[in-house]
Amino acid sequence: MENGSDKELLAAHVRGEPHAFSELLRRHKDHLWQTALRTSYSREDAADCLQDALFSAHRTAETFRAESEVRSWLHAIVVNACLDRIRRNKTRRAISVTPDTMPEAVEPRDAYADYELNLVVSEALFSLPDEQRLALVMTEMEGRSVAETALALGVAEGTIKSRCARARVRLQERLEFFRDPGNRS
The missing domain is CATH 1.10.10.10 (Winged helix-like DNA-binding domain superfamily/Winged helix DNA-binding domain)
Structure with a gap:
């Protein structure tokens, strides 16, 4: 299954194959982490948002519409998780630059x-x-x-x-x- 397309991996996950979602995340983890970092105010928020997003993607994989790319779908879930956290926090924290x-x-x-x-x-x-x-x-x-x-x-x-x-x-x-x-x- 490691050689399958992203859409095939997501479909396999929906069917209950245990390692399909892990392989999908392995392929896209760097991009998703960078997206969370660029959308969040701190590394800690980015990590929390990414975790929330991946949990959401795992749980709602059956809602994926095949007309878009899986990477775009995952990207949108991460962005939305970050924006939700920003809205919840309302107050902006100091920017983490080291x-x-x-x-x-x-x-x-x-x-x-x-x-x-x-x-x-x-x-x-x-x-x-x-x-x-x-x-x-x-x-x-x-x-x-x-x-x-x-x-x-x-x-x-x-x-x-x-x-x-x-x-x-x-x-x-x-x-x-x-x-x-x-x-x-």
Whole structure:
């Protein structure tokens, strides 16, 4: 069954084959983890959301409609779990940025500057409304097409385009300071 397609694995899971869902997750775990990280405010939230999403996918696999890809279906479940958690929490927590997530710098001053820049950009990104941030992350950071993003989020392509455009304008306003070369060290 390891060589089966994603749709075959999901169908096998629905029929009760014990290892089918595990194989499906093995194939997509990295992508799903990255999706949870990009959609959540912290690694802890991402882990909780991913766990909730996978439990939900496991439980509701029989509702999968074969006209979409299994990966897109799983992606949408993860995104929805993250958005549900954000709505439940209502209050935003501090952004988790650690030196481990930063690129290695040659000089200590560069490492601190990179860390600071990452903080500012992360803060600007997380200041966006959830719908705008998600559309922008999926199209710009994950490299998904507008059509794929629209399908995954269950909205029209025009909605994705307008959310991305609004997000870019807001980010540009928040990060205007960096356009002046004199402000960069």
